[in-house]
Amino acid sequence: MSSENLPVAKGFRLALLQMLVSRHKQENLAHARELVSRAAQNGAQLVSLPECFNCPYGTQYFGEYAETVPGETSTTIAALAAEHRITIIGGSIPERSGDRLFNTSLVFGPDGKLCGKFRKMHLFDIDIPGKITFKESETLSPGEELTDFTTPFCKVGIAICYDLRFPELTRLYADRGCHLLVCPGAFNMTTGPVHWELLQRARAVDNQMFVATVSPARDETASYVAWGHSTVSSPWGDVVAKAGHGEEIVYADIDLNRVEEVRRQIPVRIQRRCELYHSLAAAKPQ
């Protein structure tokens, strides 16, 4: 059965738009419009675009493509959310605020109003000699705030790409009552094959929540080649939907009963020994 014809289970339908991003902002916005409309027609109630969906991913592009909020991209996404009466997580865009740039995800509810704004908290600065060197902090500033929002289905937390490597962030969202983490992200051809799925399944099983990652489609001609493979992992830690590396919409019918079921069966959340961890952390090593 094609993933577009899945029956809708109890819960809601999530769509991850693994979109091919070009160098032309107008083309990207038009393409985002097409994909969102297709996902909405196929019954998606929560839709997410990938990291940097209006510009290629690369520090050389962020300044040129950056926009204020509200701006052209946010207005486009807000109108789409209202037109289809769905919630849209606008992947991320380079955001200009005063003299600083951020990697920012904007969320719009079915009324077209902004209901969340998350600025990437952990900037992607890595150096793997002969493979990949990337320094987001050359152009971007880090965000300082958590962003969760409430839908008629569940509370949803947002992280962006490299943020997934920091278990503390997802734990904070789980402790605030989120049952789903959505993480627009563009891993690469070096880290993607081993770390992309492993990290999201780890965050899902650690916190017994759904985790969804949304990548741009792979473009071998781009200066930064994205891994693709947008994925949904369940609170049990298994993969319930996964894309290849080309352009694709991934659909998942999220059954929220699964969160409570897994938490009841393996009650680690109430078995944590936080006081002990704090006193052990504070104690001097012998």
Ligand SMILES: NC(=O)CCC(=O)C(=O)O
């Ligand atoms: N856009 C990013 O933050 C990329 C993160 C990444 O590839 C990783 O390995 O981490």
